Amino acid sequence: xxxxxxxxxxxxxxxxxxxxxxxxxxxxxxxxxxxxxxxxxxxxxxxxxxxxxxxxxxxxxxxxxxxxxxxxxxxxxxxxxxxxxxxxxxxxxxxxxxxxxxxxxxxxxxxxxxxxxxxxxxxxxxxxxxxxxxxxxxxxxxxxxxxxxxxxxxxxxxxxxxxxxxxxxxxxxxxxxxxxxxxxxxxxxxxxxxxxxxxxxxxxxxxxxxxxxxxxxxxxxxxxxxxxxxxxxxxxxxxxxxxxxxxxxxxxxxxxxxxxxxxxxxxxxxxxxxxxxxxxxxxxxxxxxxxxxxxxxxxxxxxxxxxxxxxxxx
Numbered sequence: 001x002x003x004x005x006x007x008x009x010x011x012x013x014x015x016x017x018x019x020x021x022x023x024x025x026x027x028x029x030x031x032x033x034x035x036x037x038x039x040x041x042x043x044x045x046x047x048x049x050x051x052x053x054x055x056x057x058x059x060x061x062x063x064x065x066x067x068x069x070x071x072x073x074x075x076x077x078x079x080x081x082x083x084x085x086x087x088x089x090x091x092x093x094x095x096x097x098x099x100x101x102x103x104x105x106x107x108x109x110x111x112x113x114x115x116x117x118x119x120x121x122x123x124x125x126x127x128x129x130x131x132x133x134x135x136x137x138x139x140x141x142x143x144x145x146x147x148x149x150x151x152x153x154x155x156x157x158x159x160x161x162x163x164x165x166x167x168x169x170x171x172x173x174x175x176x177x178x179x180x181x182x183x184x185x186x187x188x189x190x191x192x193x194x195x196x197x198x199x200x201x202x203x204x205x206x207x208x209x210x211x212x213x214x215x216x217x218x219x220x221x222x223x224x225x226x227x228x229x230x231x232x233x234x235x236x237x238x239x240x241x242x243x244x245x246x247x248x249x250x251x252x253x254x255x256x257x258x259x260x261x262x263x264x265x266x267x268x269x270x271x272x273x274x275x276x277x278x279x280x281x282x283x284x285x286x287x288x289x290x291x292x293x294x295x296x297x298x299x300x301x302x303x304x305x306x307x308x309x310x311x312x313x314x
Contacts, residue, residue, distance in 0.1 A: 004054060004056050005056075005138075005139075006056045006057065006137070006138035006139075007053070007054070007055045007056055007057070007138055007139050007140075007141065008055060008056075008057040008058075008059070008130070008134050008138050008139070008140045008141070008276065009049060009050075009053060009055035009057065009058045009059070009140075009141045009143060010059050010061050010126075010127045010130055010131065010140060010141070010142050010143065011046070011049075011058070011059065011060045011061060011143050011144075012061060012123055012124070012127060012142070012143060012144035012145070012146060012149065013042075013060045013061055013062055013063075013104070013115070013123060014062075014063050014066070014123060015123075015144045015145040015146050015164070016042055016045050016143065016144075016145070016164070016169075017038045017039075017041070017042045017097075017100070017101070017104055018038075018097070018145075019041070019145055019164060019168070020037065020038045020039075020040070020041025020042045020044075020045060021037060021038035021041070021094060021096075021097045021100070023041060023168070024037040024038065024040055024041035024044075025037060026096070034099060034100075034103075034295060035096040035097075035099065035100055036100065036103065036295050036296060036297060037100075038097050038100040038101075038104070039100050039103045039104055039107060039295070039297060039300070040297065040299075040300045042104055042107075043107060043297070043300035043301060043303065043304050044300050044303060045168075045169045046058075046113070046304050046307070047300070047303035047304045047306070047307040048169050048170055048307075049143060049162075049169050050278070050304070050307040050308060051307045052169075052170075053141055053162075055141065055278065056138075056277065056278060057138070057276040057277055057278065058113055058114065058276065058278055059113075059114045059115075059116050059126075059130060059276050060108050060113055060114065060115040060116070061116055061117070061123040061126040061127050061130070062115055062116060062117030062123055062126065063117065063122050063123045064117035064118055064119045064120070064121060064122075065119065065120050065121060065122065066079070066122055067079045067122075068120055068121055068122060068125075069120065070120075070261065071261065071262045074258040074259070074261040074262050075205070075206065075255075075258060075259065075262050077205040077206075077207070078204060078205050078206070078262055079204055079205050080205050103291070103295065106287060106291060107291055107297070107301065109283055109284055109287065110282070110283055110284045110285075110287040110288035110291055110301075111279060111282065111283055111288065111301070111304055111305070111308070112279030112281065112282055112283030112284075113278075113279060113283070114274055114275065114276050116130075116271060116274060118269040118270055118271050119270075121266055121269040122265075124146070124148055124149060124265045125265050125266035125269040126269055126271060127142055127144075127149060127152070127265065128149075128152060128265030128266055128267050128269070129266060129267055129268060129269040129271055130271070130276075131152050131159055131267075132267040132268075135154075135157045135159075136157065138158070139157075139158030139159070139160075140152075140157075140158060140159045140160070141160060141161075141162055142159070142160070142161045142162065143161075143162045143164065143169065143172070144161060144162075144163065144164065145163065145164045145165040147163070147165075147196070147201075148196070148201075148204070148263070148265070149161055149265070150163075150175055150180060150189060150192045150193075150196075151189045151190060151192050151193035151196070151263075151264070151265065152189050152265065153175055153176060153177060153179075153180060153188070153189035153192070154177075154188070154189055155176055155177045155178075159189075160174060160175055160176050161173075161174075161175035162174060162175075163175050177189070180192055184214065184218055185215070185218040185219075185222065186218050186221055186222065187222075190226065191221050191222075191226070193260075193263055193264060194217075194221045194226055194227040194230075195214065195217045195218050195221050196263055197227055197256070197259045197260060197263045198212050198216075198217035198220065198221070198227070199212065199213060199214050199217045204262075206259065206262060206263070207255060208252075208255075209248055209249060209252040209255070209256070210248055210251070210252065211244065211245075211248045212245070212248060212249075216245075223240070227256070227260070230249075231249075231256060234246065234249050234250065278308055279308060279310065280310075281310065282305070282310060288301060
């Protein structure tokens, strides 16, 4: 694949392995066997994505911190509904998924696929940072089931999102600026982030501005250009902002002061230099063989190896 035009693919790993867990049947013959459906599904996703989109560089982006302090400090309700009962830090996770995550880590290491996180940051921030670094150097495909990352879409820079929420990795929505305009009536990824700030997102514990839904948010962003300009117009007494709408925006002032810190993905998360190139050889053959034989993962591992052009693991 070295003669191909460079293309970077960034995986929102947790988004994908959660989808795999819920979408791939548990084929264990006995509950004494370790669960592997999320691992198998995640590996099959990688094989499909590499085969279909032919990236030259691939990174499994990781949540080193799924609920970073800087976001919680800004909005304490951030992701609180996802906390495990009685915990202030642990994300609630299905009992049979939890032991599969270390297997996914091992599988990526065995295959030689880069897995990158940043302490104190989410995978979204790793994706944002790597996308920012790649601007002008190579196109970027972001693979996720999370709309938050639509903010990175940039046709000029060749950044698009393969959105898996509906069609999975086999038939994702390809999110470009045209998609954003058609679906959300906003022209850019940044405009989508401003819309999302106004609209809020219950799945992340972001309240948004009461009474302002998606269409109204889009209309406001289109009228003023961005959230900062809307807020300046509000402060300056723009007569176009009146009545209940003015009251709602003014009442949400404290929220709007801090919400961008939560909504905007970081573009400068500390990430060491690393090689994102597709592996040219297996990363750890002993570990690969152990995973294949010990967990019944021969077939999905072989599918990834085939997609990478590394042959079968016998």
